[in-house]
Amino acid sequence: MGETFSVSVEGVLKSFDGTPAVNDVSLKVRKGEFLTLLGPSGCGKTTLLNLIAGFLQPERGEIFIENELVTHTPPYLRSIGMVFQNYALFPHMTVAQNVAFGLKMRKVPAPKIAKRVADALEMVRLPHLGARTPRQLSGGQQQRVALARALVINPKVVLLDEPFSAIDKNLRAEMQVELKQIQKRVGITTLFVTHDQSEALSLSDRIAVMSHGRIEQLSEPAQLYRNPATSFVASFIGDINKLPCRLVSVSDAEAAFEFGGIQARLAASHAEGFSPGSEAVLYVRPEELTLLDAGDPAANFGAATVDTHVYQGTHVDVYVRYDDGRVLRARHPGFEAIERFPAGGRVGVSANLERAFLFPAS
């Protein structure tokens, strides 16, 4: 209690033509935090951003910016900064005029505007380009000007809508690092929308994974990867094997499950809420599967035949096929696994089931 959140979204509902795009979402963004809304297209992340910006009004629920109720406040009275997908730099103004626009609207005196614009362009390392028009800038430069324009007004929160999607790949990583640096230096609360999970994982303090208008999980990047709360998060973040199976027995200590004639056990804490006989899906990441020589007694996950190798530089993904046809992917660091487990050969499979997740079959 008592903590001031930069943005609070409480029970917000917004639908288009009767279909909810944002469905009863609540979200609190801490001061100075970099929070990302992550999800596939159509999950409602952009709609949620537009609700917070004020371009859309919710049918239900409230939105607060620093404890001030803004649910029905028009965007221009909200004190937000926004960076758009295509930057939306005004083509009929110079770079300096673009950055000055928000200050002009706030009736800041002209000498002060000049100083703050110069500082803002300095911050994004474009101090000499004030006289250019946006057309004369590269994509990365336009991006920085858009950021300077959004930050120069000292907003309470800055909203970024897929800002890197129009930048080519090599530049993207550089711009991401720079955004993160500027964000930490300025200490501005940042709400970032993306469908790119690696972008989200590398930039964010916290990530809200969205699907079908709801937040599936809100937590730190590492938690999303290691402790997905739902099957959607498990399969959306990182690579993962999905293994349909059936619970055989559940005791206080452990649960046993069966797939394709193979039985395995995992800690009961991983199988809470399951009863014997229920259908489930086991999610296990490729790096938690280890291949062993055939007949090795440590193979707790049965035996299979090597299908193919996919060499990835730092690791090899080995696809193994069980006798009932199902295929799992195991990840071995380096490249030795290619020689040690040739295609067509029999291998034993060992799974670190401490790091596996069991979700009900849908």
Add this chain to the structure above:
Amino acid sequence: MTPDRRPAYFAWFILPALFLAVALVASLASLLQFGFREHIPGSLKVGGFTLENFGRMSDWVYLRVFIDSLLLSGCTAIANLLLGYPLAYALVRSRSSLLKSTILITTIVPMFTGDIVRTYSWLVVLGKNGFINGGLKSIGAIDTPFELLYTPLGVTIALVQYSLPIMVIILAAAISHIDVAFEKAAASLGASPLEVLWNVTLPLSMPGILSGTVTIFAWTLSAFATPQLVGGGKVNMISNMVYQLGFSNFDFPFAAVLSMVALALVFLVLYFMGLGLRRLERVGLH
């Protein structure tokens, strides 16, 4: 193989345009030569070579009609802009399909009625006992009727209604090319709706504003039926004067000169529009 290499027979497709161009140039040339011939009063035939017709242009009676025409067209163009911009903006940006179709029906559909029909309707509306005066009288707002018919104001009103659909179409096309993100960006930076309009939307629609205004200006400069009927001989524009000279006085040579001057005037206006558009292009608009 270059990717946009087109078959040779495409060249034949230019024939219809070529035919039209030849017909137009030939008739203009014939008109031009009439301008250099002597007028023989009481005869449809023309005499020998003369430059006298161009000298008659300086007569105040004729200059006056040109000035009146320019003023009427200018007022029509500006009134079109003021009325058309909000309509076009609402047509493009409104989320209500009811509003959109209302605008379409009320502004665009009248274009499909002929201009004679429309002009006669204005006679009914503007007349001494017409719709406007009758209405004002019946609610007791006025005693003596407004003079609208046969006045410049009446002609302007009718011309505006006549040309508004074109203006709305041109402006709507220009506004629809403006990315909504520009307006959203301005709003996020603290610009009120009016400030967004003034600082972002209007400047970005300058190409449409310029070409719309100039098109309407050039177009109404050659208006005939509307000033003929609503002006009733008291408000004359260039076309009415040409008609009168050509078909009442049978002074084809002088009528030809006035036509050529009017045409030159329109080309001049279009030339300046081209200059303006090129400047806007350099700024990054258009």
